[in-house]
Amino acid sequence: MKNKFLIFIFLIFASISYKAQATDTLSDAKNFETNKANYIGQPFSKLLNDMTQIQPKTIWATTNFKSKNEVKSSRIKFCDLEESFNVITLEIIWQTPLERSNTKYYQQLHNAFFTNDEKLFYGSKIVKDIKVYR
Numbered sequence: 001m002k003n004k005f006l007i008f009i010f011l012i013f014a015s016i017s018y019k020a021q022a023t024d025t026l027s028d029a030k031n032f033e034t035n036k037a038n039y040i041g042q043p044f045s046k047l048l049n050d051m052t053q054i055q056p057k058t059i060w061a062t063t064n065f066k067s068k069n070e071v072k073s074s075r076i077k078f079c080d081l082e083e084s085f086n087v088i089t090l091e092i093i094w095q096t097p098l099e100r101s102n103t104k105y106y107q108q109l110h111n112a113f114f115t116n117d118e119k120l121f122y123g124s125k126i127v128k129d130i131k132v133y134r
Contacts, residue, residue: 024053025054025078025088026088026132026134028053028054029054029078029088029090029132030132032047032050032051032090032130032132033090033130033131033132036127036129036130039127039130040127040128040129040130041095041126041127041128042126042127043123043124043125043126043127044092044122044123044124044125044126044127045119045123045124047092047127047130048119048123054078055078055114056076056077056078056090056114057077057078057079057113057114058076058077058079058112058113058114059074059075059076059077059106059107059112059114059118059122060074060075060076060077060107060112061074061098061100061103061104061107062074062075062091063100064097067097068100069099069100069101070097070098070099070100071094071097071098071099071100071103072093072094072097073091073092073093073094074091074092074094074098074103074122075089075090075091075092076089076090076091076092076114077089078090087134088132088133088134089132089133089134090130090131090132091130091131091132091133092127092129092130093127093128093129093130093131094125094126094127094128095125095126095127095128096125096126098125102121106118106121
């Protein structure tokens, strides 16, 4: 009985800690959306350099519904692949659509994880808009 109680207390603290961390991540991401004027028309690397509190974990290309060969925007997530429910997403709309073949290559190469290769590839792309949602 005592072990069950300790496990219950641990789960409560873990849940509170996870919610606090998610709130901090959402707050940090929302700050980028609020200050998006600093990043619009700039290379994505500028935004990445300012991401000191939160780091992208995965990046997902969204194809243009008019042309499946173009990527209009990319969605950055700040959680592991296993955590897919109610996650914080920072969407980058690109000034010039990206070629799907390029984004697909990196997505398959690293299973959508945001690595140094993705940082180099996306870094020079120009940001048109930033949206954050959960």
